Amino acid sequence: MSTVDPPIPLAAATGFLSEPELAAIRHELGHYEDPRAACIEALKAVQSARGWVPDPAIPAIAELLGITPADVEGVATFYNMIFRQPVGRHVIKVCDSIACYLTGYEELAAAVRAATGLDWGQTGADGRFTLLPVCCLGNCDKGPSLMIDDDTWGPLGAAEVPALLERYR
Amino acid sequence: MSARTPQTHPLTWRLDHGAPVNAIAAYEALEGYAAARRALADLEPAALTQLVKDANLRGRGGAGFPTGVKWSLVPMGPDAGRKYLLCNADEMEPGTFKDRLLLEQLPHLLIESMVLAAWAIQATRGYIFLRGEYVLATERLNRALAEARERGYLGRNVLGTGWDFDVFVHTGAGRYICGEETALINSLEGRRANPRAKPPFPQIAGAWGRPTIVNNVETLCNLPGIVLHGAPWFTALSRGLSSDGGTKLYGVSGRVRRPGLWELPMGSSARTILEEHAGGMQPGRDLKAWLPGGASTDFLLPEHLDLAMDYDTIAKARSRLGTGLMTVVDRTQPIVPVVRNLEEFFARESCGWCTPCRDGLPWSVKLLRAIERGEGRPGDIEILESLTTQLGPGRTHCALAPGAVEPLQSALRFFRSEFESGIRASAASKETV
Ligand SMILES: Cc1cc2nc3c(=O)[nH]c(=O)nc-3n(C[C@H](O)[C@H](O)[C@H](O)COP(=O)(O)O)c2cc1C
Ligand code: SF4
Ligand code: FES
Numbered sequence: 135m136s137t138v139d140p141p142i143p144l145a146a147a148t149g150f151l152s153e154p155e156l157a158a159i160r161h162e163l164g165h166y167e168d169p170r171a172a173c174i175e176a177l178k179a180v181q182s183a184r185g186w187v188p189d190p191a192i193p194a195i196a197e198l199l200g201i202t203p204a205d206v207e208g209v210a211t212f213y214n215m216i217f218r219q220p221v222g223r224h225v226i227k228v229c230d231s232i233a234c235y236l237t238g239y240e241e242l243a244a245a246v247r248a249a250t251g252l253d254w255g256q257t258g259a260d261g262r263f264t265l266l267p268v269c270c271l272g273n274c275d276k277g278p279s280l281m282i283d284d285d286t287w288g289p290l291g292a293a294e295v296p297a298l299l300e301r302y303r
Numbered sequence: 304m305s306a307r308t309p310q311t312h313p314l315t316w317r318l319d320h321g322a323p324v325n326a327i328a329a330y331e332a333l334e335g336y337a338a339a340r341r342a343l344a345d346l347e348p349a350a351l352t353q354l355v356k357d358a359n360l361r362g363r364g365g366a367g368f369p370t371g372v373k374w375s376l377v378p379m380g381p382d383a384g385r386k387y388l389l390c391n392a393d394e395m396e397p398g399t400f401k402d403r404l405l406l407e408q409l410p411h412l413l414i415e416s417m418v419l420a421a422w423a424i425q426a427t428r429g430y431i432f433l434r435g436e437y438v439l440a441t442e443r444l445n446r447a448l449a450e451a452r453e454r455g456y457l458g459r460n461v462l463g464t465g466w467d468f469d470v471f472v473h474t475g476a477g478r479y480i481c482g483e484e485t486a487l488i489n490s491l492e493g494r495r496a497n498p499r500a501k502p503p504f505p506q507i508a509g510a511w512g513r514p515t516i517v518n519n520v521e522t523l524c525n526l527p528g529i530v531l532h533g534a535p536w537f538t539a540l541s542r543g544l545s546s547d548g549g550t551k552l553y554g555v556s557g558r559v560r561r562p563g564l565w566e567l568p569m570g571s572s573a574r575t576i577l578e579e580h581a582g583g584m585q586p587g588r589d590l591k592a593w594l595p596g597g598a599s600t601d602f603l604l605p606e607h608l609d610l611a612m613d614y615d616t617i618a619k620a621r622s623r624l625g626t627g628l629m630t631v632v633d634r635t636q637p638i639v640p641v642v643r644n645l646e647e648f649f650a651r652e653s654c655g656w657c658t659p660c661r662d663g664l665p666w667s668v669k670l671l672r673a674i675e676r677g678e679g680r681p682g683d684i685e686i687l688e689s690l691t692t693q694l695g696p697g698r699t700h701c702a703l704a705p706g707a708v709e710p711l712q713s714a715l716r717f718f719r720s721e722f723e724s725g726i727r728a729s730a731a732s733k734e735t736v
Contacts, residue, residue, distance in 0.1 A: 165471045166493075167511045173493035174476050199493075212495040213476035215435050227436075231397035232598055233556035233630050235644045269479055269648055270397040270598075271436055274630070275554060275562035284438040 150190040155179050159198060169199040173209050177216050186217040221264040222257045224302040227281045230267045233274030242278040245292035249299055309334065313528030314550060315566045318408055325443050327450040330411040336456055338527035339418045343462050351423040357534035359548055364391055364519030365625050367614035376506040377424045377514045387515040388426040390417060390523060392433040393475060393482035396597035397648055398630040401552040402520035404564055406440035410447035414470060416523035418456055419530060421468045424516055429470040432487050435477060444472050479652035483701050484517040497656045498701035525549055545570025545613035553612060555581035557631035558588040570611040573629060588633035596625025598645050599706025601713035638718040639725055642711055643671035649707035660704035663694050667711065674725030684722050688715060
């Protein structure tokens with residue numbers, strides 16, 4: 135018996151993408167000069183529908199855009215906002231850049247880690263949170279800052295963390 | 304602060320009118336799109352480029368390159384073919400939060416500005432390369448673009464000129480390197496954001512191999528004022544504080560009383576910005592050092608506070624104006640962990656293309672961590688010093704690495720004894736300071 139996974143057949147790969155995902159990707163195609171340029175948008179479309187980018191999405195996007203799966207994977211792994219592993223229902227991104235560092239990052243980061251029980255890069259067993267570091271959020275006058283999903287919060291004292299997390303069940 | 308007017312605060316005056324101006328009707332009611340109408344009716348593209356050259360507008364993205372000069376390198380004429388205008392809205396330089404204000408509060412100012420820049424180079428398509436975390440800006444820009452298309456400021460036959468120009472928002476997916484202009488182009492094309500070799504310069508062969516201009520958000524937003532009020536007005540805006548003209552969005556972060564962002568004459572002194580606008584340091588937090596314009600600029604000291612915050616003056620003091628947003632370090636904060644934090648950022652964000660940057664930056668972090676713990680070894684400081692040379696200008700594919708060593712080299716120069724006290728062996732002599 136082979137220990138190697140069989141390759142995902144291309145036709146089946148395209149079948150992997152849902153109609154709304156395909157529609158979102160086709161819409162983006164119209165904004166660029168060639169299909170490859172929609173690669174990042176395509177990955178984002180899959181991620182916004184599923185929370186992350188599962189393996190079969192890679193050849194599916196490749197086939198749709200007429201580029202190789204290796205190209206799509208190369209792009210998917212380069213950008214830190216594309217998740218190639220499942221993430222929690224809410225992604226917490228704590229800014230660890232200089233202005234936040236100087237205004238209380240360490241206390242804030244410790245409070246977030248304590249409240250979630252997570253270390254950097256981890257997702258809780260209950261699937262509620264994923265904890266990630268992020269560079270400067272352009273919110274430096276309100277440091278220390280963090281983002282939860284699409285919301286930016288700051289300045290944030292360590293004591294405010296538990297109540298803030300309660301908003302994200 | 305005195306009231307903001309179109310003549311004194313061309314970037315932000317509209318924010319004083321109570322209601323938000325992100326919808327097109329509100330923007331138009333406050334002279335919105337007047338500059339686009341005037342330029343497209345009265346100014347040939349070459350005349351507009353000349354006007355921007357005369358104003359000596361310099362790029363606000365960090366390098367201070369003259370905008371009109373950059374534009375004048377773009378091939379013109381009926382055979383020039385497709386050309387692109389890219390707005391760099393990637394704003395990820397640590398300590399920088401200026402473009403966000405313009406993108407969120409004044410989306411139509413940026414769109415009008417892009418119409419002007421595109422007219423000057425006769426671009427047919429524009430993209431706003433927006434960092435993915437700017438969610439509110441994405442929403443507002445997309446709505447504003449739809450409004451602008453509806454009113455004929457974008458799309459086919461813009462304002463009846465026969466010229467077609469449209470703009471799309473491209474949201475990024477992370478990585479600081481995307482802000483480097485050739486990496487930005489690769490990212491826009493759907494590739495990994497490794498910088499490209501120059502030449503060819505983007506003005507000749509950029510996006511999809513076509514002539515391309517990349518300008519920062521704040522740079523672009525100066526254009527309507529220049530068109531409406533002229534080059535001499537723009538030059539005079541700096542009130543003699545600088546040989547450069549215009550205003551600048553300056554800001555302060557760190558342990559000050561009132562961190563924030565202000566539009567002030569170009570060349571305002573760091574002291575004015577820090578003491579008058581940011582209210583000075585917090586009680587018990589005396590100023591120790593400051594970064595003039597982001598993580599990739601050399602530290603300056605309290606004795607430099609009276610310098611004019613413009614490109615040439617800050618360069619003479621061996622730093623860079625960068626983005627012009629100051630980050631302050633106070634005396635309670637040891638310098639080694641501060642520098643370690645900065646280098647960790649650059650190590651993480653290196654695109655990995657060239658060896659000195661990919662390997663040198665993590666090495667510097669390792670050494671700094673050891674020194675921070677008091678476990679540095681004799682010779683570590685010398686290695687850090689040699690890294691500042693090996694990663695310096697001309698040694699790497701792009702400017703990330705040279706920028707990364709700027710805070711390190713200046714910290715070693717100004718605060719050497721703090722590094723030395725982290726070296727364990729007695730061989731570290733404090734007398735060499
Ligand atoms: C690593 C790196 C990151 C950069 N990030 C940005 C950025 O986020 N925004 C920006 O406008 N310029 C950034 N720049 C500068 C751009 O390469 C380019 O000089 C600028 O967009 C030109 O616009 P301007 O002439 O209007 O300033 C970055 C440069 C480097 C080397
Ligand atoms: S200097 Fe660093 S970021 Fe720039 S190309 Fe080389 S490895 Fe990439
Ligand atoms: S440094 Fe944290 S938001 Fe800028």
